Amino acid sequence: MTQATPSSELGWKRHSKPLVPYETSEKLGRFSLLAITLGAFAFLYVPIIVLVVFSFNSARTGAVWQGFTLSWYERMINNERLIDAALKSLVIATVSTIIAVIIGTLTALAMERYKFRSKGAWDALLYMPVIVPEIVMGVSLAMFFGLVSGGVKALVTAVTGVEPEVADVRGFGTLVISHVAFSMPFVYLTVRARLADFDTTLEEAAKDLGANEMRTFMRITLPLLAPGIISGALLALTLSIDDFIISFFVNGKGWNTLPIYIWSALKQGVTPEINAVSTALLLFSILIVTLSVVIQRRQQ
Amino acid sequence: MPDTPTADIGVELRDVVKKFGEVAAVDHVSLAVRNKEFFAMLGPSGCGKTTCLRMIAGFERPTSGEVYINGEAQGATPPFERNVNTVFQSYALFPHMTVAQNVAFGLEMRGVAAPEVKRRVGEALELVRLPHLASRYPKQMSGGQQQRVALARALVNRPQVLLLDEPLGALDQKLRKEMQLELKSLQTQVGITFVFVTHDQEEALTMSDRICVMSQGHALQVGTPVEIYERPNCRFVADFIGETNFIDGTVSAVNGDFATLKTAAGMPVTGRIGGGPDARPTVGANATVSVRPEKITLAEKAPESGVNAHEVRVFSVGYVGSDTRVVVKLGDANIDVWEQNSVSTLDPNYFFRPGETAWLTFKPENALVLTS
Ligand SMILES: Nc1ncnc2c1ncn2[C@@H]1O[C@H](COP(=O)(O)OP(=O)(O)OP(=O)(O)O)[C@@H](O)[C@H]1O
């Protein structure tokens, strides 16, 4: 134990004995900090841990542990509708990520390289979707696609003279467009951040050494921006896979993504199978984030 | 350069202007660099040196005027089609490539076959004495080593002209001196024209065959180091290169190659007419005499010849070993005089002391009358 002299060091004198000895109060302080921190961790992770644990519980309902089982995972794999939704999610995520990466990267390059009026405002508009509430974006996209559907219906009627029974543009296309809309700004931001400390004399050096614009881009610009592009892409991928609100507003008949499937399954009550699906989704997200961190680390 | 045979010219700027907005960074510059020459562009910060280099390399296009390489007008020829290579001040080594990959880049872009690339990269790294670091990445190397890689990366392409933008600027003093020698001997060895930008006058004087002194976008004078130092053509060049004293006055007599000025205090000062063939001072015009401190002598007694002999008061004396630097008062003006300590003595009476009077003299042929 250390000798206690801190009172005089702190510049005040103790005239009477304190109610609680100094060492004790210090310990108490430390303990309460520890307790609060642990509480925060518990608050964050206990529900998730419970979810994961119960995905291995053989009991169908209730909060009682009855034994370990993998049957929920087995059922998950054999649930055709669920697998179908997962595959749809994957396809939408892949397609929308590719588009978002291309648009986001090129936009970031253009915004960084060219000078024009009120650039700051344009820049702000580009990452606005990051802070626009998802529900607002969802409603606006739903309305917009509704209008487009109406327009298509009117057009088809005008051209063929027959009013179509259904004219709904919602489906794969609208899902992809919407996912690009909310994930592109993230790609834009990560690439822009990478560009901020990009040394353009490297490109000049490449041209000086005989590389034309295209080869300079492929051999110098792209490899140096790669970490930014990849982490932007992984971010876009996770965002797309996880998205519920916006997808819910713009999906058409038969285009249920995984989160939408989970939500609709939940209406029949929480089953351990849902826990299993959620656990799988969690694992997937963790994997992608880890990958993104590893890639960024390796570059530094 | 009317006396230069055009066939021997590697790079030429003809009446080149480069404006950024309203500001002319380069203002009607004409100069010609001979083949295999070590040509320095010297001037204070912001005078347009880098801009000139960038126009030769093709990164900027002149607002008006034209750049010629090998007698061919460059027009809008992009950098990757010009037979010049640049060594950047920041080196601009590709961080994601090894030293060998960096050096090989230019050859690969030109479609040189792989075995040939390998051989030439090896040779280039030998040349800069770095073959053992071929597989390192740039950030694992010191500044001097990076500098040499940048040099190898440019030289491996055997360009006709090598442009170097303050290549030694980022190095410490000692390394800088070493690299100056190395660079100079390398240039002789490879026989490539070097256009070398610097704002260090000593560097320019010791390394170059010829120097172009620039100020505010103008090329003021082009000449050998001796010409630039001994025959500066204007006040700026005289002041920028080395140390000098200016004695202002009005021209009172012009006599062949010499002119005499009267200072405000009425003292006559005579010097050689400088500033080029078309700069003839006229009687009554304002002019200045530039005389370098080492070309003035101080004596205790009045000299026999009365030309440029003035009685002065010693103001301060600074002993720096190789010479003694005396400041004297000529009227109101401070004049620097450097006297070489060619006699080894401990006698304090050998040196002037502040407050003493002395006679200052310099030969008219060692002073220059400048009108601009
Ligand atoms: N891209 C540009 N846009 C606007 N002004 C520029 C640009 N490049 C250079 N200038 C201006 O042109 C002038 C000459 O610049 P330059 O870089 O050629 O000078 P320098 O002689 O190389 O100076 P230093 O020794 O500091 O490198 C400067 O006043 C500079 O501010």
Ligand SMILES: [Mg+2]
């Ligand atoms: Mg410069």
